[in-house]
Amino acid sequence: MRISVKFSSARLMLTLLLCGMSVILLENYNLAANQSLASRMLSIASGVGLCIVLFLPAAILRKNKNADICDVLKRKNRVSKTVFAIIFAVYLIFTSEYFLLKYTDMFTKKYYTDAPEWLIAVLFLAVCAYAAYRGANAVTRFSIFLFGLALIVYALIFGGAAGELKFSGEELGGGCDGFINDLLFFVTPSFAAVIFSLTSGYTEKFCLRHIFISGAALAAFFAAEEIFERFALGAYANQQEYRFFLLSKIQRLGEIKGMEAMYMAVVTTSVFCLIALSVCAVNYTAGGNVLLNSLVFPVILLVLHFCATSFISVREILSSVLVLDIFSGVAVAAILLLAVGYPNERRNHA
């Protein structure tokens, strides 16, 4: 049974925050190797700050004009509607595929080395399609449990790593190129702005404060991850794939091992929420048959996934941080354009 009732905007933000955290959980050689801590912290602050700025058009549209993309597109002519629909559709597909590729890559490299990547993708997308069919409300309700799980997992991983922190060997350095590289990586959570704008029609009681709180929490999490990886794993971590996996793998609770299994659970559920929300966004904006939409979008992702695993150049494009950031910029610019041309709520009522 699908839920028709609106839910709090804060919960959607919480879901997006958890999705945003998956960016660093799936980080793999995306960060410059020899950046100093100060430079990395600056790039985190700037990256997340930029994310908040990129969120503003969506926030203005929601707060001042009490509208979402769907409402705005209804007032546009057919050509504009098609152009914007294409931009957002391509964006959602690209973002979902980006995270799906990263996820399946991490999974086959670190967990089931013998498992075919396509099978992982098929099973994963099937679950996402089911969740999307159940609706955005169910997905965001799920995120409350994910939040509880993530808190426990991060407490265990960071708590375990706290005893291994060795604050030595830190060198000042790192060039401008490294900083820009890091900045590009830390801007990737800006996908949250686009997904928010596409799904905010499901929500009510939006508050601008939530964006800043989420941004601060995200930055704090990135910073904590950086500190723990840098000082608990040391330089060795730079040569390893998926550093967060490594951080979780070396933790244990007495005789109990397997923190990497918990990391896997968190990263799986975070990416699951992200893709399910993207499908929900498609459901919301496209309208029509929900079941069909929930199936078509994952099938497109699956086809792209096959292409990416077969052709290395396709994979490189689909898993490029730079391309994702450019797409995010374009999508946010589109939201800004739509927001500027839309009358605000008071005038609308008049």
Next chain:
Amino acid sequence: MYTSLNKNLTQLRLMFADSADLTIRELRLRSDKNALAALITIEGMCDKEVLAASVMNPLLAFDFGSKTGDELAASVRGSVLSSAEMIEVIEFDEAANYAVSGFAVLAFDGCKKMLAVGVQGYAFRGVEEPESEVVQRGSREGFCEPLRINMSLIRRRIKSPDLVFELMSVGEKSKTQLMLCYLKSRASEKLIQTVRTRVENCDLEAVLGAGYLSEYLEDDGGKSIFSGVGISERPDTVCGKLIEGRIAVIVDGTPAVMIVPRLFVEEFQAVDDYSNRPYYATFIRALKYMAIIVSVYLPGIYTAFAQYHPEYFPTWILIKTSESISHTPLPVTLEVLLIAFVYEIMKEAGLRIPKSLGHAVSIVGALVIGESAVNAGIISASTLMVVAVAAICSYVTSPLYPPVMTLRFLFIIVGGMIGLWGIVLASCVVVINMCSKTSLGIPYLSSLSPFARRTMRDVVLRAPWKTLSKHTIRVQNFPETEDE
């Protein structure tokens, strides 16, 4: 109805197809006109002593003088009979319904209506302590089969005119009586109307128990593995729920009452929680939540660990487990499935078997299947222990047993086929399903998700009574309650 008594009786005989339990006693009343009357009853549904003392004797002793049929009926109703329940009936269907419900139906010659007199009295089980909801401190009374007695058990606990019992009947053939019970000032009119409509829409031929109706009361028609309809055998539990604005459905012939809406967190609440000290009740609830998690996940995780991730076992457990598993012929997944399956069979056998044979089943189960199978090397001791622990944990909240058992099997299969990742994916599906489930439009996981801070004082924590009594939580006020 006809004015002729004979015609009326013939019609009733036709309706009942001369059924053996239809009893028609024709009476000649003391009057100038030798007026005729008939008493229609159903064998075994009336109390014969009451019938004789409060209907037959006064009726035969009274001198009706020269009254006509209609005057006779009015006079019987007004001054002859002393029965508290007396209803005028003008349709044959109505008369038949009252007769089968234990009323004595009085028909008079020359009168187009009949009188239904309440003389119900049939054999039934008395009020006993419910077996499935035993409490340490609290009432020992449980519901029994007759509707009216169950009604009185609730009324005795809520002596307020605010408490409403609404009589309905379901089942085309069985015409089972049921009552909607609610507190008028607490239950939402919308919820009451929803329940009423759903009961009316029940198209079953016969409703022989409360369980028949439960799927009709669910939002999703019973498609989810979790139930949105609660069942209780305890009047005090039902009263507690009524005060929170819920609606009880009492079905005649069932010693348990259905309560809607039902939320997931309620499965962990018990009457004893409110008699015990808050810290202890909180501890017990936390224990229940953990037990359910263990019961659902332990066999699946064990299978996944043993099959795919043995490195996650602590070393000493790994040594013992691998040693134990290596001596058994079956793969771990099959072994866990087999033991869980045998356990379910034994449980079902234990439930259906006559009590005198129960000990034999226990001995066979524990000694022959358990110990001997381990000694013979067919199953490993560690696997047996894992399944046993999960089985015991599942009884902590017995209403959740069906979904817990289903999920346990699901996680064993998924854990055995795909490992921990499979368990995570399956958990996503299950939790999403639960998150999207509603009971009369109220989110099934309410209090937890959507999170409601004010109601959390009676979820895992059991706040002291002084806090709980400040605001009574009304179920329709939970966030994100849907409109029908």
